[in-house]
Amino acid sequence: MNDLVRLLKNLVVLLIIGGVVYLIYHFFFKGGEEEYLKIDDTPIHVESIRSIAEISTVNYKDEVVMDSVVRWKGNSTWSWFDSQRMVDKYLNSNIKRRLTIIVRGEVRYGFDLSESNFEIRQGKDSVFIQLPKPKVLDVVVSPSKTEIFQEQGKWTDGERKSMEVRAKAKLVKNAKSLNLNSKTEKNMRRLMMQMIRTDKTVIISFDK
């Protein structure tokens, strides 16, 4: 009976200590590192300037989720002394590290006319416009469109960058699976017709 009373007393005292420790950690330490600081004001330097002539006619907007999970391996006796490993093993599906990122991006399809690689020929009653093949002009990704959804454990820059590069490739792959080239050509025809003022018949064709 005495043992049970002692146990209950200890339980109550330890619960109070645990609660106080958690509250101190939560309010004073945990939040401190996650409140983002402001970076210093440094100038930008222009590295190159290029004249281009790109007409984008289709914008594909998508969201890609990349999830990377590293689990604890092995089951040695020493692992029982690693409290974090025990917590991960029994309460966190044995997950040692996990990084999940959400990349929102845009894939722009259009025509690169920078090399003046288009041709306009005048016929008696017609105008012939020959344009290059449509292609992916831009894959618009940036940190403001990238969200670190969850980060558990330590992750290196290389690992994060590798996930972002794979997310970008997945965006392009998703866009290509929709076969947007024909839509890009159709929109370009419509755009050209709005810009061209002529009484002649306009015939627009694209390189194969």
Place this chain on the structure above:
Amino acid sequence: MRYTLFIFLFISGLISSCGEETKEPPKADVYEIKNIGLLSTSEYTVGKIIKLTDDGEWYAVGDRKILMSCKAKIKAGVDLKKLREGDITVSGNTITILLPPAEMTSFVMEPKLTHTEMESVSGLRDRFSQSEKNNYMRQAENAIKRDMNETKILKDAENNAAMFLEDFYEQMGFEKVIVKHKKAELKNE
């Protein structure tokens, strides 16, 4: 004593498990396809150094410093979708085009071109997490976008757009091509 040790370990486990929880990643399969008409005529590549010193609060032992570098590729041009019916007029062999004002058409910050040049953590401080680094890059992105207005990118884009359209309409058979730009509307912020 055994009970106390068991309870202490149990509570420690509970406390440490509260720190990091695993969430299931959201499923994302919603996409959007939009018809656009952007003529991009100028491309700038700019670099920026991201500098931050975190001395921490009074109770924090140690400090943290980070230096990162990033590059962004910015394109500017005109939105041809904004052309209205009366913006293109023809008089004999002369064509006059009134173009909308130039704007940034794309902003790309390649993950591959972002590097941590120096990272220093002393005392009992945590290393910089990827979430923090992403936030610093977001701040850099906003700073670059703001500073781009101080460069000549929009002016270059307008001049290059005019040159491209002059060449295009001359090939169409017009002898004189006049390209004008509408003035950008002032934003009330």
